[in-house]
Structure formats: C-alpha cells, structure tokens
Amino acid sequence: MGAVISSSEEEEEEEEISSEEEIEEKKSDNIEESDSYTSYSESSSSSDDDGSFFGDSTGDESSESETESELDEVVEGTLFGMGNPLLDLSASVAEGYLKKYDLKANDAILAEEKHKPMYQELVDLFPVDYIAGGATLNAIKVAQWMIGVPRATTFVGCIGQDKFGEILKEKAEEIGVRTAYYIQNKEPTGTCAALLCNYNRSLCANLAAANLYDKDHLDRKETWSLVEQAKYYYIAGFFMTVSQDSIIAVGKHAAENGKTFMMNLSAPFLCEFFKDNQVASLPYVDILFGNETEAATFARVHDLGTDDLMKVASKLAGWTKINSTRPRIVVITQGHESTIVANGPHDVKKFPIIPVKQEDIIDTNGAGDAFVGGYLSQLVQGKSIEECIQGAHFAGNMVVQQHGCTFPEKCIFES
Template sequence: MTCLRQNALFGMGNPLLDICAVVDKDFLDKFEELVKKFKVEYYAGGSTQNSVKVAQWMIQQPHKVATFFGCIGKDKFGDILKKKAEEAHVDAHYYEQNEQPTGTCAACITGDNRSATTFKKLSLRSLVANLAAANCYNKERHLDQKENWQLVEKAKVYYIAGFFITVSTESILKVANHVSENNKILGLNLSAPFISQFFKEDLMKIIPYVDILFGNETEAATFAREQGFETEDIKEIAKKAQSLPKVNEKRQRVIVFTQGKEDTIMATADNVTTFPVIDIKQDEIVDTNGAGDAFVGGFLSQLVHDQPLEKCIQAGHYAANVIIRRSGCTFPEAPDFH
C-alpha cells in the first residue's frame, strides 16, 4: 500500500454529537431529560464524520489521516464532540460559533435492562436529531481562512455527504473546483431522497465535479426520476448517472449503489459490475442505521491507499458488516480486514 500522510483524506459535513442511552419506555416523550436521568455514551457523529471516522479506524496508522470540517457551538456538547473526534484520531477543525448549540442526535434504546454498551436484542431504537449549529457553517469565516484552506490542499481524496448541500453549496463548489483543477478525487453521497427532490438545482451544480457518486437503491431511484432517466433498473440508473457531464475528463466517473443485503452495483465507463455483500444472520444484526456511512468509510480507507475499486468495495462491505452488529456507528479497537 501507499505510504499515507496526515490529512490525506478530507471530509466536510454536518457534525453531530451522538448521545446513546438505554431508557425506560415512558421516557420517549421526554428527551430533554436524557443526559440528566440516564447513563449516556457519546460519539462523534453525523454522516460525513461517521464515514471519515470509519476510514480512519480502518487505516489505523498513521493517525489523523482523515480531516473533517463542520460547524459546532461553543458549549459543553461541542467540547465533548471535539474530545470524541480526537479519540477517533480524526483531525477535526470545527467552525465554532455562539448563535446555535452543537448539533446532536439522541439514540434512545428501550426493551430490557442491559447496559448502554450491550445492545443485543433490544426491542426499540428511537432517533431524534437536532442539527442546530451544523446548519451554520460559514465559508468565509472558516473554509476561506488560510490555515484551513491549506488543510484542504493537503488532501488527495475528498468526501462530502449530500446533506451538506442544505448548508453550504458554495463551500462544496469551492472544494470541488480545487479537486477538479488538481486531478484529485471527489466523492459525494446522494444521502437521502429529499436531496435529489428539493435540492436538485444545487445537487446538479456539484455532480459535474463528482468522481465517485454513492447512494442506496432508494436514493438512486429518486435521483433517476428527478433526472428523467425513464428506468427503474438500478444498473441502468447507474450507467446513466455515470455518463452525466463531467468537468475533469481525466477521470471517468464511478457510481456505487448499495442495496442493503442485495448486491452492490458499481458502474464505470466500461461496464456495470455487481458485488455480493457479506452474509450475516438476521439475529446478528443490531442496528443498520450506520451501515451506509460505514460502507463509504471502508471504501475510502482503501481509495486513499490507491487500491483497486474492487478492493475498496470489499472494504466497504467489511466495515458495514462490522457496524451493523453494534448499536450506532461504533466499532472494535482494530479492524480485521485482509
């Protein structure tokens, strides 16, 4: 593998502090009591941050290969989020402001009386997200600052979840222009159907710069309808998405669509290939919420090493398989991927 340096992977998105707790069934209407009443565990979360966190876990050494930009508040949860990013060995450089509190995502698990670190066979998991400060990212006050832009320039692979389009399309486009002009690699995730529906104009400003487009089968279908592809066949959707106009013609676009337990689809300029996911028994699945983010993280961990696309997908499948056996986007101390 190639010898990696710090800040080789760059991610920009909506940072959230994931707050996880096992709670009483009566508690689901009282989320404000979460931190006061129950023993909670904190994790650095948000879609893009999850992916770069998983990528860093898969890479292991050197630490801080992954850089992350996003907006948080100057508050207690912001301090915790910075600490958790540091523990994950992610080089997080947050834009900190006073107008909004740090974004959070509360995961409340009900069912039995197991501890917050033992999630098997829990009956119900409720998620409540409050983006708050994550919506306040400011290009001029953060991305444009010399010391921050120098970190952007250091990277070779870039990844942004589509959710960030709702926050700062201009920031994405500045990064995208740099990537294209320097023949680097930009990955973008469709993230959710509403991005293709309600933020279509901004999305299609970015697509010409995208080298690798990620999404799941539902997101792909919505993207196809909005683009008038006139097909519901996911392989055909991938081919049509691959052939959309592209700014940097030195790199052919790659499309990667996951389908849960079904085969992952990859479209290149030459062909469309399918890759079976790793088998897992139904009773071994704990939480599928972080699977997509984990897949991308595993993929990026090999992409930054200049590994073949097939190896990137294998790593994505491995990472997703690890994460769905646990609650939240969490993982053991070290990966076992060969």
C-alpha cells in the same frame, strides 16, 4: 450520527425543506444515454441470501482486466472531510413512538418544530447512548480507523462552544482524526435522534450549530491549507443544505488539480427538495455513493426513464463531469442484496455481500457511513475498486454488529 440503513451516508441537515423552487433541468443534456452499450455483470457467482444484511465481500473473485496500481503512501491530511458534526442520541423505541413524532423507519430527516421536544424526552424516558457522529464524520472516523496512520484524515464542520462540542472533538481526535472546527456561540452543538425500532432506524437531526458553517472559515489560510494538503475529499449530501459554496469550492479545487472528489446522495429528501444544489455539485463528483432508495428517488425526480438500479447507476456515471480524464464511479448499496458499482456508464457490476445473521444485527445506525469509510480507507491507498468494495463491506458488516457507528479498538481487515 449514523446513515441510512442500506448505505449512503448520511445523516442529518437542517434547512427548510421547501419544494417550492424546483429547478427545471435539461436532463437529456446532462445524461449520457448508455443503455444499449452498457455491460452489466455480476462480479461473482454467489447469490444473495434473504436473511443477509451488510457483509464483507472478501470472497469476491472477479476476473478483472484492471492492472493493479502501486499502493499510495498515506500521510497526514491525505483524506479531507467536511460536513455536519452531530452528537447522536441513540435509543431503542417502539413503533408507536415513531408515529408520535411522525417519523418513518429507514428514513433521515431534518427536525421541525414538532420534533424539538423529542430530544429531551429521549434523555428522560429512554436509556440513551451518546455517540459522536454526523454522516461525514462517521465515514471519516471509520476510514481513519482502518487506515491506521495518525491524522491521515481531516474533518471540518461547525460546533457550539459547549460541552457537546468538546465531546465531538475529543471523540474524533481519540481515533486519530485531525479536526478543524468552526466554533461559534450563537447555536449549541447539533444533535441527532437515532431511533432504533425492529432492526431499523429513523434519524431526525437538529443541526443547530452544524447549520451555521461559514465559508469564511474554509477560506481562512489555516483551513484552506488543509484542503490543499489533501488528495481525496468526501462530503455527504446533507452539507448541501448548509454551505453549498463550500462544496463547490472544494470540488473545483479537486477538479483543477486532478484530485478525487466524492459525495453521497445521502437521503431521498435531498434528491427531491435540494436537487438544484445536487445538480450543481454532481459535475465535480468523481465517486458518488447512495443506497437503493436514494438512487430510485433521484431517477424519479430527474425522469431517468428507468427504475432498474443497474441502469440508474449507468446514467449517474454518465452525467456531465468536469474532470473528464477519468470516469465517474457510482456505488449503490442495497441492504442485504448485492452492491452495484458503475465504473463509467458502460461498465456496471454487482458485488455480492456476505450475509450477517439477523440475530447478530445490533444496530444499523451508521452502517451506510461505515461502508463509505471502508471504501475510502482502501481508495486512498491506491487499491482497486474490488478491494475498495471489500473494505466497504467489511466496515458495514462490522458496524451493524455494534451500537451506533462504533468499532473495536483494533482493525483486523486485510484485503
């Protein structure tokens, strides 16, 4: 399914959302206080336009001192994704329909019992588009599309032994993604209601089968060999509610072998109610994505002492990191405003977007996932941060002008 309007990724999970066990973190031990040393700058003199949304930052001309690395060869299995595969039921609804099911615009939640009737009701009452997705799979699909090398990406998750599962598998493989699903018959393939209302979207995910992913599947020789083959890993935060052990296993492998491990804050509720899992995963993360709402929620939950997103990015970049041979990169999107990028805690920049006219926006569902996919597509080729952001802005721009997280047959992006 799609992702948060501004960016993260993101999407759906189903674990009970209980705020009961909140971990008492020692934030001061985990956060590098870098405010007085951090250099904040704008990567371009362009200013944001109030009428803008996601855009392509190809006009970004920052005079960076970074040396350009040689491009990496992308081969089969270079990028590994693991997450919750879902079939999106995308429909346009009125505000009253959101209120009926106690849903909010620009939000992503897990389905409760009161939401269960909604899925069949959507099919009965509205024209529905069926789109293969889930936060991680959306990002992997976009990355595969932009990379263009067959089976350069791999996706792992759990589906049911049913027609929807077959559709998810077929749709991903049509684009060139290699899939390695854990298929079981206890639960049907997961679905996500993607409700579009006044250019905004509300996501309500019924994980079903996606919630049953078993680490035993990851440990199987044939699956773990795919982990070993990869050099880059991306897991949306929603998977923390499903298989935290699997996340840690992949994160450890990446850290021990000098590979790149990436995650997404994905949704405010994860920052609040799964913060223990989030804190356990974060030390392994080399690149962290999120949108402005998620970053602000993280800052509040962890008492970072600021709501300035430039400083929040700096503090997240300075959080304890196991592989200390390179700085953590933090990418925070802000909808129609500039994207914030921290390359370590002391180097924080803004990258202006190129506006999309309001009338050209068709569907924001999946825009955040597409942004991540665009970034990943350039990262695995050894491109610079600036070029990765260009790819990200291009993908986000393109997806908001489509229905769901979909794209044309041919990718025309050039960095």
